[in-house]
Amino acid sequence: MLPRYQVNSASSSPVQPWLFQVQPYSEESFGHFLGRFRRANHLSSAHLSAMLKQRPYVVSYWETPSRRRQPDASALQHLSQLTGVTVECLKSMRSPPGTKLHLLTRLCSCCYSESPHHRWSWQVAERSHCEIHQHRLLEVCPDCRSTLQLPSYWQTGTCDSPTGRLGQRCHLPFQEMSVAQKPQKS
Structure with missing residues (x-):
């Protein structure tokens, strides 16, 4: 079994993690966009939740419109940094x-x-x-x-x-x- 290493995002390492960017469609739903972003980067909803410093189920709740769960301002800001999509654009994907x-x-x-x-x-x-x-x-x-x-x-x-x-x-x-x-x- 390989040892697990935790990535410290506050480190001063010159190597920065990278993610594939996904361009949103006009009037695309938030859940559909998150699913496309996760697939492009081979991320589970739990993994993306961890990257956003959220509980493991949070992203799957965001992807389910009937749950009515919405990311707060800090989670949206962090998601914006990961996806390269503006906070305003992410907000427009939600009802x-x-x-x-x-x-x-x-x-x-x-x-x-x-x-x-x-x-x-x-x-x-x-x-x-x-x-x-x-x-x-x-x-x-x-x-x-x-x-x-x-x-x-x-x-x-x-x-x-x-x-x-x-x-x-x-x-x-x-x-x-x-x-x-x-x-x-x-």
């Missing part, structure tokens, strides 16, 4: 305080086809349809009927739910789910 959120993850397949990322506006409880395409927001995969995963786990842009057939996964691409979206009735 405004007091906004009621839909508990299940939702998706507009048409929007996702145009730009592959989860938008925080899809989680607003009062919105059942995409404001751009006027289609009903999806909560379940139209193929396997499983609820959509948290956006922080959207690595391949497909449904990753087990279908029950010998442990196989569904893998229906989000872009192909648009056939199941119904336009809003006028």
